[in-house]
Amino acid sequence: MKFTKMQGIGNDYVYVNCFNETVENPEKVSGIISDRHFGIGADGLVLIMPSDKANFRMRMFNADGSEGMMCGNASRCIGKYVYDNGLTDKTDITLETKSGIKRLKLFVKGGLVETVEVDMGKAVIKPADIPMLAEGDSFIGKPIEVNGKMHNVTAVSMGNPHCVLFTTGIDKLDLEKIGPSFENHKLFPERVNTEFCEIIDSCTLKMRVWERGSGETWACGTGACATAVASVLCGYSKHDEEITLKLRGGDLAITYKSDGTVLMRGPAAKVFDGEIEL
Secondary structure (H helix, E strand, O other): OEEEEEEEOOEEEEEEEOOOOOOOOHHHHHHHHHOOOOOOOOOEEEEEEOOOOOOEEEEEEEOOOOEEOOOHHHHHHHHHHHHHOOOOOOOEEEEEEOOEEEEEEEEEEOOEEEEEEEEEEEOEOOHHHOOOOOOOOOOOOEEEEEOOEEEEEEEEEOOOEEEEEEOOOHHHOOHHHHHHHHHOOOOOOOOOEEEEEEEEEOOEEEEEEEEOOOEEEOOOHHHHHHHHHHHHHOOOOOOOOOEEEEEOOEEEEEEEOOOOEEEEEEEOEEEEEEEOOO
16 A cells, blocks of 8 residues: 655644555554554544545544544645645645535645645534533533543534643643543543643643544644634634644644634645555
8 A cells, every 4th residue: 555644733644545546444454554663653544535525535544443524634734745746736625524525725835735724614612513412502611520620621523522621731731641531521422532722822822632542642633723712712812813723743823713614724744655565
């Protein structure tokens, strides 16, 4: 299987061009190639496929083999891949995902894509649609119990479920210990991605993320979007103002517009091409 390893601010996936390749049992393949000791090493597997609804289609699988609905960092990398490899000459393209069609704007420098802006669609805050087992139209700054302690969290879906916690001292948090307890919390029937966020100022947030199925990753595009949305909903930031999200792998620029739409802008980079015998 020929592949390209790419990363978006440290969120690294193995990308396979399914215009040329066929991947049987991608759930199993993702687990094999993601292993950082016995495989290629990645947060998961991304398939770039034909679409009858958009310019391209994405399927993404976490390191544990579970299929994700959407990945912001992966969508940016796909934008770079398809342009740099001549699958398109357009700088505005559409991408079919399990959470709907996303629009990508590609910024080219020296003939190669350097950064990509993704229209992530509208944030979902109704618990039933996240999904979350809670009543009402939103779950903003409300307490949940995790490992015997109460935490105020905000729930948001960006095509996948997120639980955002505003706190301090996030660099010292033992995410390996507390992450799984949030991920598998009984309020989230499909598990949840959890963002631990520290407020620097109204336009600058610092965060770490525990992704369902992958553990702590250096970056999460949908998580950055969900965190920016939560910051606005909780009154820390404002609509229509660009917010810089500082993640372990780098920075993303997020804007939560007044109409509910979320824009994400950030880099995408190729690491290397390769071939693996499965």
